[in-house]
Amino acid sequence: MTFRLIFKELNELRELPEGKYTINDLLDDLELPGETIVAKKNDEIVIEETEINENDEIKLIQIIYGG
Secondary structure: OEEEEEEOOEEEEEEOOOOOOEHHHHHHHHOOOHHHEEEEEOOEEEOOOOEOOOOOEEEEEEOOOOO
16 A cells, blocks of 8 residues: 655655554654644645545645744
8 A cells, every 4th residue: 555745856655554644654754843844635735633545645845934
């Protein structure tokens, strides 16, 4: 079972771990802080607790902010 991950120049199929796997789990695996990332699942903005399923497309968008 796989899902597609799109982040910056990365566009790849990734294996979906067994059990419940969420956006937050993915961010942890990629060592990305959730505070600076917006996640889209199949073109819909989702929260970090959203579960990733087989054949989903997950797009991570880095938010740049400052003063």
